Amino acid sequence: MISQMKEDLKRIKCYHMSSYLDECISIGKEQDLSNIEFLRRMLDSEIGGRNKHNLSTNMRMATLPCEKNIEQFDFKFQTSITKKQVNEWMSFEWIDNRQNLLLLGAPGVGKTHLAIATALEALYRGYKVKFYSMNEFVEEMIIQEVNRTSKKWLSKLMKFDLIVLDELGYLPVDSKYTHLFFRFVNECYEYRSLIVTSNKVPSQWGIYFGDESVAMAILDRLLHRSTVIKMKGDSYRLREKSECNTKQKNGDQ
Ligand code: ADP
Ligand code: MG
Numbered sequence: 001m002i003s004q005m006k007e008d009l010k011r012i013k014c015y016h017m018s019s020y021l022d023e024c025i026s027i028g029k030e031q032d033l034s035n036i037e038f039l040r041r042m043l044d045s046e047i048g049g050r051n052k053h054n055l056s057t058n059m060r061m062a063t064l065p066c067e068k069n070i071e072q073f074d075f076k077f078q079t080s081i082t083k084k085q086v087n088e089w090m091s092f093e094w095i096d097n098r099q100n101l102l103l104l105g106a107p108g109v110g111k112t113h114l115a116i117a118t119a120l121e122a123l124y125r126g127y128k129v130k131f132y133s134m135n136e137f138v139e140e141m142i143i144q145e146v147n148r149t150s151k152k153w154l155s156k157l158m159k160f161d162l163i164v165l166d167e168l169g170y171l172p173v174d175s176k177y178t179h180l181f182f183r184f185v186n187e188c189y190e191y192r193s194l195i196v197t198s199n200k201v202p203s204q205w206g207i208y209f210g211d212e213s214v215a216m217a218i219l220d221r222l223l224h225r226s227t228v229i230k231m232k233g234d235s236y237r238l239r240e241k242s243e244c245n246t247k248q249k250n251g252d253q
Contacts, residue, residue: 016049017042055123061160062129068116077239078110080231086114089227090121095161095193100226103197108235111197115164118195127161134168141180150180154187162193168208169200175210182214189221196222 002021009018020042028038070090075083094101101118103111119129132140144153157163173181188194198205202219206212 014046016046020045051126054126058123058126058128062119062123062131064116064119064131065112065133066116067120068113069120070114070117073110073113073117074236077236078231078233080105080109080233081114081229085229086118089118092122092125092127094227095122095127097225098190098193100194100196100222102222102226102228103195103231104201104228105199105231105233106235107199108237109231109233110236111199111231112166113236115166115195115197119162119164122162128159129162129164130157130160131164131166133166135171137165138171138173138177138181141184142177145177145180150183154184157184158187158192160192162195163188164195164197166197168196168198169204172208172210178209178211178214178218181209182218185218185221189224194222 002025006018006021009015009021024038024041024045027033027041033041070083070086073086075081089101103114105111116131119131122129140153141150144150185194200208202223205219206215209215209218
């Protein structure tokens with residue numbers, strides 16, 4: 001009878017309950033569990049197992065370049081934002097409300113670190129996330145257009161709750177493709193959330209996109225109901241380098 005139940009559980013796709021059944025029965029006997037307690041444990045095993053499986057699938061799909069978390073972020077070094085502010089945006093109301101987050105600032109101030117840490121936390125909370133460097137994104141966008149698969153690609157992208165575009169501003173987008181990026185931002189507008197990091201202030205985006213009016217239309221949609229964080233200060237990379245040099249110097253003496 002038990003083996004038949006296990007097969008039936010598998011048939012209705014409750015794989016975790018199926019493999020937990022034997023153990024749960026023996027715990028039930030040992031601890032004299034009531035029917036309700038028994039059922040609770042079985043459900044917990046299925047829900048827990050599915051959550052774990054979904055998280056690992058979502059993590060794989062997210063293609064984060066590396067794992068960075070907020071505990072590793074030194075708020076004493078980067079004072080343009082506070083831990084409290086970051087904790088607030090980690091409640092992800094802005095994703096539920098389909099709003100955006102823009103992190104602006106010079107190289108090394110921690111934009112990518114914060115974008116990855118936010119993406120990671122969103123994944124832990126069950127959101128579907130996709131991470132791109134802006135260059136990768138533009139490349140993929142052009143390939144999809146050339147292959148005439150843009151529509152399918154866009155509808156796949158719209159399945160993510162949050163899309164991160166990291167480092168907008170380094171390699172300019174050829175103006176003949178700017179309208180494609182506009183189309184993407186327009187698809188996301190009030191429907192999906194974006195995190196955009198950039199070393200360029202919005203007034204320079206016209207040059208980056210090679211077309212002032214389309215750049216303005218892109219900005220208009222991105223900035224509407226979004227949080228903009230201007231990160232100031234020195235580069236953390238250079239700090240690490242100068243600390244290293246100081247240590248070396250002291251070591252030399
Ligand atoms: P940006 O994207 O602004 O150019 P990054 O986020 O890539 O900068 O930061 C460069 C390096 O410095 C990364 O390894 C990052 O983890 C680290 N870093 C930047 N700011 C901080 C910070 N405030 N606390 C801890 N590490 C930081
Ligand atoms: Mg960066």
